[in-house]
Amino acid sequence: MVRPSFRLCHGYVVVAMTCLYAATGSAVAEAPKSSLAQLADMSLEDLVDVEISSVSKRTEKRRDAAAAVHVITPEMIRRSTATSIPGLLRTVPGIHVARLDANKWSVSSRGFSGRYANSLLVLIDGRSVYTPFFSGVYWETRDVMLENVERIEIIRGSGGSLWGANAVNGVINIVTKAASDTQGGMVTIGGGTEEEFFTSLRYGGTVGEDGHYRVYGEFSEHDDGAFESGDRANDAWLSARIGTRFDWEWDDSHLTLQGDLFGVDTSQTYATPSFQFPYTRIHDEDSYFSGGNLLGRWRKRFANDAELTLQGYYDRSESNIFTIDEDRNTFDLEVQYQLPPRQRHEILVGAGLRYIDDRTDGTDFVSVSPESQRRRLLNVFIQDRITLIENRLLLTAGTKLEYNDFTGIEIQPSLRLAWTPNDQHTVWAAISRAVRTPSLVEDGGRVASQGYPRILVALVGEDFESEELLSFELGYRVQATDSLLLDIAAFYNRYEKLRSIELGFPLLESNPLPLHFLVPARTRNNLSGITYGIEATLDWRLKPWWSMKFNYAFLEMDLRLDAASVDLISAGIDDSSPEQQASIINHFDLPRNTELDVIFRYVDELPSLGVDDYLTLDVRLGWRPTDDLEVSIVGHDLLDTAHGEFESMFVGTLPTDVQRGVYGKLTWKF
Amino acid sequence: MEILGATSKRPWVRAGYWATIFLLCLGGLLPPPLYSAEETNEAQQYSEHEIKAAYLLNFIKYVEWPNDAFESDDSPFRLGLLGGNPFGEALAELIAATAPDQRKITIQQSDDIADLKTCHLLFFVKNETEHRATLSQLAKLPVLTVGEQQAFTEMGGIINFLLVDSKVRFEISTKTAKKHDLKISSRLLKVSHKVYK
Structure with missing residues (x-):
């Protein structure tokens, strides 16, 4: 099979590298200085541009946020045992991460787990990365270099009013550092039993007087997992990525230009329906993903404190999977305007336009019709933060109006209230409505799901409407002492018109041969129900050298099919997300610049998938002889030789177990 | 025409291919003069x-x-x-x-x-x-x-x-x-x- 795009992608790489070479050649570096002395030497004009470290930013933000927000900081990333974004999300309360095989994950918020989990909006620097094919994320292709991450904000619950469609049960907002924060060079290299080899390189310098840039590249190679039987699976994978980012700041303007290119190559074992005994064919296949994006953002603050943000990006992705090839170009343009603050109102308005050009090349197993589609997505939003009582009571009201080609206009309003009786306590409540619009496969797709002798059950997407959610949330945050923070959120969600899969009357079909009966399973909106749960985080610094974080989440799902429904497939959704999850993260700062991190994690059973509950232990031992050098050893999933975390749904790949492993890592800054 | 390295069935061929691409990238990123440039720190973080x-x-x-x-x-x-x-x-x-x-x-x-x-x-x-x-x-x-x-x-x-x-x-x-x-x-x-x- 010829894969021209892959070749093309590498052509881009060469061109990009040539440009980067030219850019780095003129780099001028600055001498290092000790921390506070450097601050003392700064001129008044310099001080204006010093950014507050993210820790204090987080407390500022989190204190009055009327939403269930969790923030992952660079320090938390450095001291984690994760090597990918899904890995980092494992210790976020209320988020369920399950590995399907070595290169596939299910990441979901507040229920509805699955490889095709579809109610989470994932943004990288303002760029939406879910695939409209199934409204989910190919996590293996959407990783970012962890050392570049400024913060990851996880907002559980519906972010509909500001973030738009798909943010039904949560938003994951990955923000990378400005180029000015990644000056100088950095190399990481490491490897181990499961994470066989990984390396990354980054270099940042200045462009003229006001500009900074960085260039980076990373490569990783991951080992096969194991089948439940203990046999070696075939799910190894490789990933390569290069990118660059430029930031210019002058007067009250900030201009960002960034882009990256990636290539990912995964192996997996498929179980596909067949007309021959035993009616399911097990076979190994490779998938190839490639793509890139280019994003520009301009932000200007005016003298009257109004702020204008203009952002545009182009994203190209191509996936060559055994079941279907996808080729997608996305153009997106967004504008946001923060009105000059008035006495009690902070008003934010915005509009966005997305244009998606899709081409799919399906197979008998998965196809979409028509194969070539162009779709538009338009939205406008307005949000007002109203100070009802100074420093005490803050009301945020907002709504988004969205137009999409499938279901027309959708309205997603929300109302949030935060009460801060004093600086220590915040109580908040929210009511919001969110919708999930149909994905490509739900409106015009066909998925062959099960084979029997001469009978094929096929999921046919048609006449599918948006799923609707009405969400009630309540939260409480208390900074009990300087060293103790407790954050609790509870929710009650009412879903209507959720996707059901209705079995239809069998049809006789001759394509593909042999002649067989086709049992159509049509997408409909006959499922509804409630979910409720509670999530808690306790952040506790017990000693100057020992901090602990305890996370707990409880989730109950109760979904029901309409009386008229003939759905034999969706019944298990209730029990495919864990009822309870907990994690305890310990960070110890030991003498001689050594660090010990001990992470326990528990995930409840998934009864409908036959997955047992499991407890894991990860340990990281780090040594930082100087500020610029770090050596660490990580042992992960130490409590068992292997455990399963999920089971495939629809046509899919065979799940494999997560194995115990160990890896070492070296980071050097120069 | 197909680039054999990228799509080879043998993992080590693919790995070698990617490693080469990556090393080429590194070569491009790091022209020799940079090594002699003065050292830099990442931007300091202040509360x-x-x-x-x-x-x-x-x-x-x-x-x-x-x-x-x-x-x-x-x-x-x-x-x-x-x-x-x-x-x-x-x-x-x-x-x-x-x-x-x-x-x-x-x-x-x-x-x-x-x-x-x-x-x-x-x-x-x-x-x-x-x-x-x-x-x-x-x-x-x-x-x-x-x-x-x-x-x-x-x-x-x-x-x-x-x-x-x-x-x-x-x-x-x-x-x-x-x-x-x-x-x-x-x-x-x-x-x-x-x-x-």
């Missing part, structure tokens, strides 16, 4: 109050006190903290790190305004109370009042810290400064986020 402490020392530099505010030419500059010390050690460390050719700076901390009336700069730690009454007690004294809460300048303070885009900025009321007989340099006004005249 909100470390930055504010650095500002305070700059305020001392760019505000002019009347001569009779000091007992003699070598009497110290008194910096008062009302209602706590959010700076920790940072303020003292920064004072130690600044040039010694200025007046010696001493820090005084109290919860009672009566103890701090002789200070030259008085920092009002953010708290629940309104500072209007306290500020009125300082009327006409040559004290630079600096706060960090909403409407501080409206209540009669001179400089107020703001958080803008996760950066520390400040606003100045030159009108109030005049009442306290303080001269604010144009350089400070230029950097100021807002000036109330």
Whole structure:
């Protein structure tokens, strides 16, 4: 099979590298200085541009946020045992991460787990990365270099009013550092039993007087997992990525230009329906993903404190999977305007336009019709933060109006209230409505799901409407002492018109041969129900050298099919997300610049998938002889030789177990 | 035509292919002159109050006190903290790190305004109370009042810290400064986020 795009992608790489070479050649570096002395030497004009470290930013933000927000900081990333974004999300309360095989994950918020989990909006620097094919994320292709991450904000619950469609049960907002924060060079290299080899390189310098840039590249190679039987699976994978980012700041303007290119190559074992005994064919296949994006953002603050943000990006992705090839170009343009603050109102308005050009090349197993589609997505939003009582009571009201080609206009309003009786306590409540619009496969797709002798059950997407959610949330945050923070959120969600899969009357079909009966399973909106749960985080610094974080989440799902429904497939959704999850993260700062991190994690059973509950232990031992050098050893999933975390749904790949492993890592800054 | 390395069935061929691509990238990223360039650090991270402490020392530099505010030419500059010390050690460390050719700076901390009336700069730690009454007690004294809460300048303070885009900025009321007989340099006004005249 010829894969021209892959070749093309590498052509881009060469061109990009040539440009980067030219850019780095003129780099001028600055001498290092000790921390506070450097601050003392700064001129008044310099001080204006010093950014507050993210820790204090987080407390500022989190204190009055009327939403269930969790923030992952660079320090938390450095001291984690994760090597990918899904890995980092494992210790976020209320988020369920399950590995399907070595290169596939299910990441979901507040229920509805699955490889095709579809109610989470994932943004990288303002760029939406879910695939409209199934409204989910190919996590293996959407990783970012962890050392570049400024913060990851996880907002559980519906972010509909500001973030738009798909943010039904949560938003994951990955923000990378400005180029000015990644000056100088950095190399990481490491490897181990499961994470066989990984390396990354980054270099940042200045462009003229006001500009900074960085260039980076990373490569990783991951080992096969194991089948439940203990046999070696075939799910190894490789990933390569290069990118660059430029930031210019002058007067009250900030201009960002960034882009990256990636290539990912995964192996997996498929179980596909067949007309021959035993009616399911097990076979190994490779998938190839490639793509890139280019994003520009301009932000200007005016003298009257109004702020204008203009952002545009182009994203190209191509996936060559055994079941279907996808080729997608996305153009997106967004504008946001923060009105000059008035006495009690902070008003934010915005509009966005997305244009998606899709081409799919399906197979008998998965196809979409028509194969070539162009779709538009338009939205406008307005949000007002109203100070009802100074420093005490803050009301945020907002709504988004969205137009999409499938279901027309959708309205997603929300109302949030935060009460801060004093600086220590915040109580908040929210009511919001969110919708999930149909994905490509739900409106015009066909998925062959099960084979029997001469009978094929096929999921046919048609006449599918948006799923609707009405969400009630309540939260409480208390900074009990300087060293103790407790954050609790509870929710009650009412879903209507959720996707059901209705079995239809069998049809006789001759394509593909042999002649067989086709049992159509049509997408409909006959499922509804409630979910409720509670999530808690306790952040506790017990000693100057020992901090602990305890996370707990409880989730109950109760979904029901309409009386008229003939759905034999969706019944298990209730029990495919864990009822309870907990994690305890310990960070110890030991003498001689050594660090010990001990992470326990528990995930409840998934009864409908036959997955047992499991407890894991990860340990990281780090040594930082100087500020610029770090050596660490990580042992992960130490409590068992292997455990399963999920089971495939629809046509899919065979799940494999997560194995115990160990890896070492070296980071050097120069 | 197909690039064999990228699509080879053998993992080590693919790995070698990718490794080569990656090494090429590295080669491109790191031209030799860069190795000899001076070393750099990642941008330092400072807490909100470390930055504010650095500002305070700059305020001392760019505000002019009347001569009779000091007992003699070598009497110290008194910096008062009302209602706590959010700076920790940072303020003292920064004072130690600044040039010694200025007046010696001493820090005084109290919860009672009566103890701090002789200070030259008085920092009002953010708290629940309104500072209007306290500020009125300082009327006409040559004290630079600096706060960090909403409407501080409206209540009669001179400089107020703001958080803008996760950066520390400040606003100045030159009108109030005049009442306290303080001269604010144009350089400070230029950097100021807002000036109330």
